[in-house]
Structures are given as C-alpha cells and as structure tokens.
Amino acid sequence: MLQPLRILFRPKWMVSRSSASYVSRMRHLNKIKEEDEACRAALQSGNIFLYHKLAPLLRWTDSGIYQLPALQTKDVEEILEKLGGDKEMVKESILINCTEQNEAQFSFDVGAIDQAAVEEQCRGTFVDLRKAFFLLRGSEAPLVARGQALLRWHQTNGFCSSTGQPTQRNQSGSQRVCHSSGITYYPKMSPVVIVLVSDGKRCLLGRQSTFPRGMYSALAGFCDIGETMEEALRREIAEEVGLEVESIQYSGSQHWPFPQSSFMVACHATVNPDKTHVSVDKEELEDAQWFSLEEVQEALTIKVPPRNNKGEPTVFWVPPSYAIANRLIQEWANQQHLKS
Numbered sequence: 001m002l003q004p005l006r007i008l009f010r011p012k013w014m015v016s017r018s019s020a021s022y023v024s025r026m027r028h029l030n031k032i033k034e035e036d037e038a039c040r041a042a043l044q045s046g047n048i049f050l051y052h053k054l055a056p057l058l059r060w061t062d063s064g065i066y067q068l069p070a071l072q073t074k075d076v077e078e079i080l081e082k083l084g085g086d087k088e089m090v091k092e093s094i095l096i097n098c099t100e101q102n103e104a105q106f107s108f109d110v111g112a113i114d115q116a117a118v119e120e121q122c123r124g125t126f127v128d129l130r131k132a133f134f135l136l137r138g139s140e141a142p143l144v145a146r147g148q149a150l151l152r153w154h155q156t157n158g159f160c161s162s163t164g165q166p167t168q169r170n171q172s173g174s175q176r177v178c179h180s181s182g183i184t185y186y187p188k189m190s191p192v193v194i195v196l197v198s199d200g201k202r203c204l205l206g207r208q209s210t211f212p213r214g215m216y217s218a219l220a221g222f223c224d225i226g227e228t229m230e231e232a233l234r235r236e237i238a239e240e241v242g243l244e245v246e247s248i249q250y251s252g253s254q255h256w257p258f259p260q261s262s263f264m265v266a267c268h269a270t271v272n273p274d275k276t277h278v279s280v281d282k283e284e285l286e287d288a289q290w291f292s293l294e295e296v297q298e299a300l301t302i303k304v305p306p307r308n309n310k311g312e313p314t315v316f317w318v319p320p321s322y323a324i325a326n327r328l329i330q331e332w333a334n335q336q337h338l339k340s
C-alpha cells in the first residue's frame with residue numbers, strides 16, 4: 001500500500017519570511033501580472049535581466065563570484081539606442097518576479113543586437129544557462145531559469161495552434177491570446193516525478209547514455225495525462241528498472257529548465273528488500289545499480305569529479321547541489337546515518 005504523503009522538511013521560505021510582507025508582495029506581483037497599465041508603470045522603475053539568444057548575462061564581481069546584473073529600464077533603453085536598436089523594444093520585457101522591496105523583475109532578450117557590444121556596454125558575459133545555473137548562488141539560479149523559460153515560451157508560441165494566426169501577449173507576458181479563436185495560452189511546464197528508491201540499506205541510482213561519464217542520478221520520468229503523481233512514479237519505476245514500489249514519501253519540488261520547463265516532483269520510495277532484482281530497460285537507461293551508504297557519501301563529497309586525459313570523469317558521482325536529485329540523495333544519506 002502507498003503511504004500518505006508526508007512533508008519531510010520545512011523549506012526556508014516557510015519559516016523565515018514575515019507573512020504580512022509576503023502577502024503584500026504577492027498581491028503586488030499579481031496586480032502587475034494581470035493589469036497592463038500597472039505592469040507598464042512597474043517596468044519604468046523595475047530591474048531587467050538581459051539574455052542573448054536565451055543565454056543570460058552574468059557579471060564577475062570584485063568579491064570573486066558571478067552575479068546576475070539587474071539593469072534599470074532607462075539603462076537598457078540607452079544601450080539599445082546606442083547599439084542601433086529601438087528603445088521601445090524594452091516594452092517586450094517579461095515579468096518574472098519582484099524583490100522584497102516590491103521592485104518588479106523582468107527578463108529581456110536583446111535578440112539580433114550584437115552580443116559582444118552588449119557585453120562590453122554591460123561589463124558582463126552571456127553564458128549558456130546550464131553553466132549559469134551552476135555559477136550563480138542562492139535565489140539567482142531559479143530566477144535566471146524562470147526568466148529564460150518565459151522568454152523561450154514567448155519565442156515559440158507566437159502563433160495559435162488552432163487558427164495559425166499570430167497570438168498577442170499581455171504586458172507582463174503571463175499569457176498570449178489568439179483574437180481569432182479566443183484561445184488564451186499560458187506558459188507550460190511538464191510534470192516529472194523524480195524518485196530515490198531504497199531497499200532499506202541501499203539506494204537505486206541510474207544513468208542515461210547522455211549523462212556525463214560516471215554520473216548516476218535518481219530515476220525520473222514525465223507524467224502521462226490523467227495520471228496521479230503516485231501512479232506516474234510507480235509506472236516509471238516498473239518500466240525503467242522492473243521494480244514494484246511499496247511506499248512513497250514526498251520530499252520537495254523544483255522547476256527544471258533543461259531541456260525545457262519541467263516541474264519536478266521529488267519523492268523517496270521503498271521496495272521490498274527481498275525483491276530488489278533490477279532489470280534495466282535499455283531504451284531508457286544505460287545502467288541502474290544499488291549503491292551503499294558509504295559509496296553515496298563518497299560521491300556526495302565530490303564537487304568536481306577528477307577527469308582522465310580525454311576530459312572524462314573517472315569516478316562515480318552524483319548531480320550537483322542545485323539539482324533536486326542531489327537533495328534526495330543527501331536526505332537519504334542523512335536518514336541512513338540516523339538509523340545506524
């Protein structure tokens with residue numbers, strides 16, 4: 001039988017923010033998301049994060065870390081004019097969030113404007129998102145991913161899939177409408193379950209042939225339409241490794257921008273310790289193996305795996321801390337530690 005879901009941890013945001021300021025911020029954000037006039041006003045005093053062909057602009061700071069530079073709207077207008085663009089383009093910025101001080105945050109792709117010239121003007125570098133996600137700290141990594149996900153969605157949803165007519169966005173970019181069919185389109189995410197299976201002593205990790213050498217992760221799969229999360233999880237484990245899950249515990253969730261927006265729901269699951277024979281579906285996975293606590297603890301200490309002369313990692317390692325798979329593995333190791 002499946003166990004009822006149980007929250008295993010209290011995320012920081014649940015305890016650290018005062019509810020009054022959080023409520024007012026969320027209401028402010030919702031207003032500028034829904035009301036075009038309010039959003040235009042917010043853009044005038046807001047912060048803009050720049051992208052070039054969906055690669056975010058990062059800046060190396062004096063304190064020796066990469067940062068996501070927040071530009072003022074008038075600065076972006078100036079840069080656009082200076083580099084031969086139209087300053088009105090800034091109105092295409094997309095709302096992504098707002099700061100603790102209620103300043104709206106937007107993402108904007110400079111498009112055809114020369115990359116090197118923008119980099120020089122902004123004293124930064126456009127970096128591929130996979131790299132940027134790794135280089136940024138704290139809340140900047142999910143923020144930059146969200147900004148890119150929204151820009152990508154707008155770039156690929158310019159036409160109605162029913163009529164073929166152009167769709168029009170609202171000012172914040174929270175939706176697009178086809179005025180011919182009346183269909184409203186909203187940014188889309190694909191729900192994915194990611195699960196760390198345990199037999200009580202070991203945990204099961206797998207790898208796809210596209211993963212970097214030596215890296216094993218928790219098993220994951222897209223939910224099918226009409227499935228519950230629990231059904232998707234049980235099906236994926238049965239399909240990919242031929243095991244039947246006995247219990248499930250919810251752990252947390254994450255927006256994952258690669259290759260496109262997925263909504264990752266992370267869980268722990270157990271199997272009967274007498275039924276642990278793994279039969280890998282080679283279409284889906286290159287390999288899946290049971291790992292001991294000692295092996296997992298060792299892998300968790302590896303920040304950058306050692307590499308051979310072809311640049312390939314030479315040891316067993318697990319996804320980095322920004323991936324929710326890492327948190328599942330860390331949580332499992334902590335629990336095993338408490339048991340022993």
Ligand SMILES: NC(=O)C1=CN([C@@H]2O[C@H](COP(=O)(O)OP(=O)(O)OC[C@H]3O[C@@H](n4cnc5c(N)ncnc54)[C@H](O)[C@@H]3O)[C@@H](O)[C@H]2O)C=CC1
Nearest residue numbers: 190192217220221222256258259262264319323324325326
């Ligand atoms: N954040 C994290 O820690 C981790 C994230 N992931 C992510 O989880 C996702 C799913 O994992 P997989 O094992 O690849 O899934 P999967 O086991 O469902 O296999 C992928 C296949 O599912 C099909 N599919 C069904 N719906 C799809 C959709 N909406 N989008 C794309 N393909 C769809 C496609 O045929 C695709 O080849 C991947 O995008 C991966 O990047 C995976 C491991 C760790």
Ligand SMILES: [Mg+2]
Nearest residue numbers: 219220221284
């Ligand atoms: Mg999978």
